[in-house]
Amino acid sequence: MNETSLLDWIITGGIILIKIVIIILPLMLSVAYLTYAERKIIGYMQVRIGPNRVGPRGWLQPIADALKLMMKEIIIPEKSNHYLFVIAPTLVIAPALAAWAVIPFSDGLVLADVDASLLYILALTSIGVYGILIAGWASNSKYAFLSTMRSAAQIVSYEIAMGFALVGVLMAAGSLNLGDIVRAQQGGILHWYWLPLLPLFVIYFISGVAETNRAPFDVAEGESEIVAGFHVEYSGMAFAVFFLAEYANMILVATLAALMFMGGWLSPFEGIPLLEPAFAWVPGLVWLLLKAAFFLLLYLWFRATFPRYRYDQIMRLGWKVFIPLTIVWLVVEGAAVVGGLGPWFD
């Protein structure tokens, strides 16, 4: 080991670390303000005002919440498996953050331009379930364990539909690289994959809602029957980490939907005579954020609109409706690719 190479590692590592901080800090801030947005938007949908006490118009509410959670005591149940109990929140948040490494925020603006980034995302989102499994088991509580069983079965089931939907995307783009997938959608709003892959798009987003355990698929924390789900025994910051991971995953699913089906950082006015030059100054990042924000709004809208699914209906929807639908659409898409159906597959 010579001196220069060691210095090189430190410099390279330092630069990567700074990039990670540049991605994670805004992400954490978005998580905080997503909770605020959720309470406000659902409040307005239900003709309430929502949080409006802390700071101007309640803008400091998430900060106050975070402070409160940090000050609280973390209680570790006597009969729990202490080691696993503590490690579970880490296992939930780590994949939720690590997945952001391959997300392209604009053309070329990506931390790790991995060739198989779509596969990487799929693998990481499938690891997230371990935190939930371990949290429920290590708590040594009936409610937590029941919820764990529910959510593990649900996540594994919907992952299959989600995986098939992603297969459709990679068939269309001919690449597993998220940047290439966006570049393949170039050419205006009708060239984006939401149109040729409409069923897969809908299935992907609904599976994403189910994967993140959000309403109407939030049986994992059905508070009316199993109090609060796998994290009943968690308090303070340990609980907050689960919360952070859930919202970070929501933002991830929304961003992925924007990247894979809504043209990512591409302008929606591409190819429209007057509007395209008029909006040419808008950076790609803004379009991506706007699209992701739209999907996040859908998340909140679902929560305010739909009642919770019954558990057997969730399983039925995942296995008997979504998976056959995706397989059928993959066949249709295969025919379209072979036939060179324009403007997407030529």
Add this chain to the structure above:
Amino acid sequence: MTFEKLVFYILAAILVFAATRVITVRNPVHAALHLVLAFFTCAGLWLLLEAEFLAITLVLVYVGAVMVLFLFVVMMLDINLDPLREGFVRNLPVGLTVAVLMFIEMALVLRSKYFSAEAMPAPTPHAADYSNTRELGAVLYTDYVYAFEIASVILVVAIIAAIVLALRKRPGSKRQDPAEQVKVRAADRLRVIKMEAEPKD
């Protein structure tokens, strides 16, 4: 020592530790979790070999699906830990024999001329734009297409067989048919009876 070597030794140490813990810990859930760790570090080693597709697939399939189901079952089982601790001495001769045999086999293979350091020169790293996924796909769908398709047919047969074996209709199970549920009308379940008001005494 290069950076790759350092990463390799760290991952290898974790892998050996995790694999040992899989068979030495008492608690089956802990054993399963150590197996997960072993798979994960193994994927890291494969990444060092520039096999990123296989590495990620290992995480996706084994860590993300197989081990979740495994853990799912192990967590639900109410295993009495005591019988697991018995019979160590009784089974020791058999275990030792198998271990020695495996050791000899591995030694024979690894000491042969095909696996010596001369026969295995360090592979040249590929260029940054080399796509492992694309190469694998190209080979899988051209040279090995029959083997690949036969494997997929076998898997489909296994899936169907598993479903057929597990699907049984028990009497008294509260199975719900959504079609029946949708078809239900109030008139089928509810009878509105017109009754004269009872005279007041």
